[in-house]
Amino acid sequence: MIIAVDGPVAAGKGTLARRLAAALGYDYLDTGLLYRGVAFRVLAAGGDPGDGPAAAAAAATLTADELGRPELRGERVGEAASQVAAQPAVRAALLAFQRGFACRPPGGRGAVLDGRDIGTVVCPGAAVKLFVTASEEARVQRRHRELLARGQPAPLSEVRADLRRRDQRDSQRAIAPLAPAAGAHLLDTTGMSIEAAFAAAMEIISAQLLTDERGSPDPSRRS
Numbered sequence: 001m002i003i004a005v006d007g008p009v010a011a012g013k014g015t016l017a018r019r020l021a022a023a024l025g026y027d028y029l030d031t032g033l034l035y036r037g038v039a040f041r042v043l044a045a046g047g048d049p050g051d052g053p054a055a056a057a058a059a060a061t062l063t064a065d066e067l068g069r070p071e072l073r074g075e076r077v078g079e080a081a082s083q084v085a086a087q088p089a090v091r092a093a094l095l096a097f098q099r100g101f102a103c104r105p106p107g108g109r110g111a112v113l114d115g116r117d118i119g120t121v122v123c124p125g126a127a128v129k130l131f132v133t134a135s136e137e138a139r140v141q142r143r144h145r146e147l148l149a150r151g152q153p154a155p156l157s158e159v160r161a162d163l164r165r166r167d168q169r170d171s172q173r174a175i176a177p178l179a180p181a182a183g184a185h186l187l188d189t190t191g192m193s194i195e196a197a198f199a200a201a202m203e204i205i206s207a208q209l210l211t212d213e214r215g216s217p218d219p220s221r222r223s
Contacts, residue, residue: 001026001110002102002125003205004118007132008178009166010139010146012189012197016132017114019198020205024112027105031115031122032081034094036072037062039080049080056089062097075152075162082166085116086173098122116170119181128208129184130201138190139163 003020007013014030021028041058042049049055071077084090098113102123105111113122119129134142140160147154170178180186185204189197 001127002123003110003112004123004126004129004181004184005112005114005132006116006118006120006130006178006181006184007114008116008139008170009163010143011132011134012142012192012194013114013130013132015194016130016187016189016197016201017112019194020201021112023198023202024110024205025107026110026112027101027107029098029101029111029113031094031098031113031118033067033072034059034062034097035081035085035090036077037066037069038084038090038094039077040066040069040072042084043077043080049083052087052089055084055087056093059084059090059093062094073150075147075154079162079166082169086169086175088175091117091121091175095122102126116178117176119184120179121176124181127212128205129181130187130204131180131184132187132189132197134188134190136160136163 003026005013005017005020014032017030018028020026038055038059039049041062042051042055045054047054098118099122102111102113115122119126119131140156140163143163144154144156144159147159185208187197187200187204192200
């Protein structure tokens with residue numbers, strides 16, 4: 001059982017995906033950490049995140065053990081991750097890692113993956129696809145609160161500019177641009193608490209699984 005959760009930065013998809021995985025007893029993968037791991041490697045070596053070959057080389061040898069580094073959550077790494085994620089060779093190198101986790105989750109029951117292209121590229125045959133979004137202002141405010149909680153204060157104007165840069169890069173890249181997958185359920189979390197978003201997502205998942213159990217054809221599960 002695979003559940004794909006996609007959406008732009010600060011839409012709440014990561015928090016939601018973790019809640020869903022815990023409630024369902026599934027394994028969870030934050031695919032954004034893979035790109036942050038690659039970015040961290042490139043930066044640590046003094047390289048340029050926009051250097052395709054260097055980023056691809058870092059991606060080719062990335063291991064799961066490296067994803068627990070606290071440094072991966074920093075803003076500098078986050079910005080660099082958005083740059084390396086635009087490199088086709090990087091995405092290709094990390095695709096097998098993501099699909100392997102989805103098809104063979106450690107716990108064996110199911111997997112919840114969140115990112116930008118889970119439903120469109122990584123797992124187009126996912127049983128349930130969610131596209132989580134929110135208004136720009138709501139995402140700016142969430143991102144600002146997140147940074148403050150981490151002790152990384154930044155003016156709202158800077159947070160907004162950074163969010164817009166990432167949105168543009170994610171939606172306009174040539175390979176796997178951010179977009180709702182075919183058959184994805186749109187979940188707009190603007191004005192929603194995490195509890196409300198979780199309840200709405202669980203309702204979608206339950207309804208989708210019930211439909212599948214009844215044997216109704218679901219064209220979105222064809223890859």
